[in-house]
Amino acid sequence: MACNARLGVLRKHFCSASKGVSAYKAAECQQLKQPLVLLSKTSRPLEDHEVRIRNRACGLNFATYLTTRGEYQVKLEPPFVPGTEVAGEVLEVGKDVASLSPGDVVIGLLETGGLQEVVTVPGFMLDIGALTKVELKAKRDVDYCKLASLIVNYGTAWMALTRKGLIKEGETVLVTGASGGVGLAAVELAARIFNCQVIAVCRDEKSKMVKQYGAHNTIDYTRQNIRKELKELAPSGVNIVFDAVGGDGAVDLVKSLAIEGRFITIGYTAGIPKIPANILLLKSASAVGLWWGNTMQTVPDAFRESVETVTKMYLDGKINPYIQQSFPLEKVNEAFGLISSRKVVGKLVIEM
Ligand SMILES: NC(=O)c1ccc[n+]([C@@H]2O[C@H](COP(=O)([O-])OP(=O)(O)OC[C@H]3O[C@@H](n4cnc5c(N)ncnc54)[C@H](OP(=O)(O)O)[C@@H]3O)[C@@H](O)[C@H]2O)c1
Incomplete structure (x- = not known):
């Protein structure tokens, strides 16, 4: 059918x-x-x-x-x-x-x-x-x-980081909405499975759990300037931005990409951002989107692979949804x- x-x-x-x-x-x-x-x-x-x-x-x-x-x-x-x-x-x-x-x-x-x-x-x-x-x-x-907390968040984060972000061990990964369901999954996968340096954007009051899930540094977007903090934390720029928040702040995140960085647009809890194409050009960077649930129809093999992979990782004790x-x-x-x-x-x- x-x-x-x-x-x-x-x-x-x-x-x-x-x-x-x-x-x-x-x-x-x-x-x-x-x-x-x-x-x-x-x-x-x-x-x-x-x-x-x-x-x-x-x-x-x-x-x-x-x-x-x-x-x-x-x-x-x-x-x-x-x-x-x-x-x-x-x-x-x-x-x-x-x-x-x-x-x-x-x-x-x-x-x-x-x-x-x-x-x-x-x-x-x-x-x-x-x-x-x-x-x-x-x-x-x-x-x-x-089991009911696994596949949407981890399936999305997995496909985003691997298929869209082409993540490599040791890279620097910035995650927005890091305390949320999909953000925390991205933090855990990037830190624990890919040994990346993870910088998480979340409010201070939620940062304890985000650090427990592997974030090396957190930035509280309500009191800190993300771009300024990133100049200290990742002077050469971040290789991957996993953006589950969107909004006006996304422009600064694109500006914070490293050469050949990848900006992955995942969600819009703060609104739909306008991505500056000229900054992508200057950094030979890319911006990619993912609607994971829809890949069940559009890229079924990748969808199935993401579900099977995260289920196995959970059963093997490598990831643990909070x-x-x-x-x-x-x-x-x-x-x-x-x-x-x-x-x-x-x-x-x-x-x-
Ligand atoms: N593309 C896909 O396939 C896919 C898959 C799953 C989810 N999503 C999308 O990803 C987004 C997050 O989903 P979720 O299930 O993880 O949601 P969630 O658990 O409710 O988490 C939302 C996160 O965003 C933060 N946030 C909310 N409003 C914000 C704002 N105005 N500015 C900055 N941060 C804000 C929240 O933290 P604070 O409020 O504490 O700041 C929280 O960390 C949603 O838009 C969802 O539709 C997309």
Whole structure:
């Protein structure tokens, strides 16, 4: 099936109302910019090509919050159940799905529908890397909250640093939004996997954890001039900027690149920046973008590689997503409140 046709099937799955047997809880967005509403749903009979999962955890990202406000690049019409990143165990498989069995632990990347206790997905998600069976050494080792915090942040950071940033051991890497989910993942990968010198931009009050995750230096953008600090910390410039923040400050970051530096644009929590092309020319530098979730359709091999790599690194103990707090489904609006008031370091997870 072509990718776009598959996505159409996925949307139907995640947005369709369920009817049928056992009851489960879901948190629904009934109106944009309003609190989610907790309700009870019932599962419909499983189709032959489907997999039913007892969802144990759903990771919350900044993008999940934006979706509930109609402010994300992918717009959804209410009612819908938000949430893209899930981890749980297989309850049932349709007869056409050969590679999974009840009890298998899986992680999934959904377009939406993660904030519910039961998730039903088409089996072809396995083929495209959107559903992954987790090969645990022992079942008791399973930490669903960590599994639901892994692939979006680390998959994005991994693909950005390797495929876009062409990262090399020992380089200097600057990460903005370093205390956030994707930023902290970039810090950890650059410092621990690539032995790079990592300079992290984050507020002082959040810098302790960012340093624990491998940052060698931090710059508090609220009281320090980033460009001035970088002249001290990286006199020859930084090789890679991983920019999860954007805004007007991005111009100074481009000016701080080393010769042949790479500026990677990841997110716009402070607005969409205008990149000065003439500075790129003067430094023989490049600016590249990445929409990781979309690479599932556009560059599927790279998407799958990123999911498999970060999952293996986690299972091998090489990376360890930081979870500030987990909440029960009933408290999902409290969790979104922390995200909107910028009180989060790393990740929040809803446990079910
Ligand atoms: N391109 C992709 O494929 C991809 C994948 C994942 C995420 N993203 C994007 O990356 C961005 C971050 O996502 P996330 O999930 O990591 O979010 P998050 O966990 O909420 O973190 C956001 C980070 O940005 C900082 N921040 C927020 N507003 C800021 C401002 N005005 N100026 C400077 N720093 C600011 C926050 O720290 P303080 O508020 O404490 O300063 C925090 O460190 C979002 O735009 C998201 O959509 C993109």
